[in-house]
Amino acid sequence: MNTIPNRQVICEVLTAAAAKDRDIVVLCSDSRGSASLGPYVAAHPGQFVEVGIAEQNLVSISAGLAACGKKPFAVSPACFLSTRSMEQVKVDVAYSGTNVKLIGISGGVSYGALGMTHHSAQDIATMGSIPGMRVYLPSDRFQTRALMEALLADPKAAYVRVGRNPVPDVYREESVPFTFNKATLLQEGTDLTIIACGEMVHAAKEAGALLADRGISARVLDMYCVKPIDRDSVIRAARETKAIITVEEHSVIGGMGAMVSQIVCGEHPVLVRNMALSDAPVVTGVSKEVFDHYGLTAGGIVKIAEELMRLA
Amino acid sequence: MNYKELTSKSFALRREVLELIYRGGGGHFGGDFSVMDILVTLYCLHMNVSPENQDDPGRDRFILSKGHSVEALYAVLADRGFFPREELETFSRYGSKYIGHPNNKINGIEMNSGSLGHGLPVAVGMALAGRMDGAAYRVYTVLGDGELAEGSVWEGAMAGGHFKLDNLTAIVDRNRLQISGSTEDVMAQDSLDDRWAAFGWHVLHASGNDIASLDGAVTAAKAHRGGPSVIIADTIKGCGYSAAENQAGWHHKVPTAEQYEAIKAELEERRVNAL
Secondary structure (H helix, E strand, O other): OOOOOHHHHHHHHHHHHHHHOOOEEEEEOOOOOOOOOHHHHHHOHHHEEEOOOOHHHHHHHHHHHHHOOOEEEEEEEHHHHHHOOHHHHHHHHHHOOOOOEEEEEOOEOOOHHHOHHHOEOOHHHHHHOOOOOOEEOOOOHHHHHHHHHHHHOOOOOEEEEOOOOOOOOOOEOOEOOOOOOOOEEEEOOOOEEEEEOOOHHHHHHHHHHHHHHOOOOEEEEEOOEEEOOOHHHHHHHHHHOOEEEEEEEEEOOOOHHHHHHHHHHHHOOOEEEEEEEOOOOOOOOOHHHHHHHOOOOHHHHHHHHHHHHHHO | OOHHHHHHHHHHHHHHHHHHHHHHOOOOHHHHHHHHHHHHHHHHHHOOOOOOOOOOOOOOEEEEOOHHHHHHHHHHHHHOOOOOHHHHHHOOOOOOOOOOOOOOOOOOOOOOOOOOOOHHHHHHHHHHHHHHHOOOOOEEEEEEOHHHHOHHHHHHHHHHHHOOOOOEEEEEEEOOEEOOEEHHHHOOOOOHHHHHHHOOOEEEEEEOOOHHHHHHHHHHHHHOOOOOEEEEEEOOOOOOOHHHOOOHHHOOOOOOHHHHHHHHHHHHHHHHHHO
16 A cells, blocks of 8 residues: 655655756645645755745735746645635636645545544635636546646646545556546446546546446546546547546535536536535544545445446 | 926826726725825836836836725826826726726736735735845835735735845825725724734834825835835825815715816816925
8 A cells, every 4th residue: 555645745746846946935834744845845945935824825925926936836734725715816826827836735534533624625616616726636646746747837826635645546656647637547438437536536446447347337537637627538428428427525516526517418418426525514534434424435436336327 | 206296296197097987987086096196106206117127027016905996006007108098998898907906917017906905915925036036126015004904914914024024015005994984993903003013014104195205204114124114104085186085985986077077176276286
């Protein structure tokens, strides 16, 4: 089992990049520990800004730096960054067009028993509804690296959400298929399509294998690019398979599943089932317990897939 | 230009604001008229920014944090040549980029604002960038006094003080009125000196509708080392039209035809008398 969390990979990428590019600045809101930023701060103290526990300030200061040619990465728990700072993201980043990369760490239900204050089950909805903001939820450490390399070379704002704990590898170090802003096809299939993002991709991949054993041919897509969502892959899935399941660590309202449903309804209606967190405070537990509780597991996906195959 | 000429210009530019609001059918009259002398002082006497150097990384930066006073900024920017005055005829019209709050699609405007409480923290980021790059530029932002109730202002103030950003100057347009009435009744702002000083700021005062007084305060702010400066500029809301002065009701009032003529006449008189 992999022991490297995605946030650590982000720190590694930024530490290496900042050595070559003096304009890279990492900012945090008393979150350098949570963000595994220790090595970055040690290597580049002059390219690091601590703003204290003040997430609105974090985003506005980042925007000011970006407006003067810096390339800021604002790193803060996803729960605070995506809701408390939402207006700063809307006005100072997206509307003003500043190149700020917002890195939401310990996202989703990573903080487990700390409760709803610390869960970010609304970040796709909040960040995604802002014109000019892009939203990415990478699935594993290898894809996180590929995504961060792509974002380093890109001059526009984006929000990235990663979890707190190490997650199982979806890809292999020597094989990380990645096209920026295109979903990654993990398994070809003709009966139905499973579209997942973030930490749910691993469960979707497992479900694809389990379904194959049961004679159901499932296409599995890693939709790490939640916005801009890969419309073409979604439309192809609707045309070429009989049903679609979306799986995400987010509220069922306003998430990736809602975006997929909107596209499918408008382009080629097929049955779509959104697997997500319910519109209620999340049950207490560590991530695995929470996912089990809401059926956000390979087994849960298989169950829904079989049901859809009976209906489709 | 000497102070008399700048004062005269300031009344002439209020006339431009009057035209914008009257023809556009909306705007923030009271705050535009209170802030005008501050903007004229910054753009005509202090800031190293012009249409010629607006893309130069070394230019001074300005953010109108009280973005609703954009009509005053438009008048000043047009006067400084950032865009042709005629473009302002589209103000508030369908499809225009000249909207009711600052928009950085317009030459001379650095950041979008309009939601209060954003300008100071963004200015802190700009000042930090300048320090990191060893650049000589200065960063200015103008806040409203009602705006000081926004908590994010004080997050920015805290950071400006903490980082000792002596390349940063904030100016408070202290006209003592906001949309609902007196700032002291809505949410008291007095002891402002103590508040800013407690956050590590060098506090200066100016008579905010007096160009000579403003020039002195900005000059002192630029000379101050070791931390950011704030200028509490005591202004008169609606300054330039006697019937609107110190009247909260003129916060975003659109003048009637009769008022329009009266304002025009008084501004012209004051423009001439200033010389």
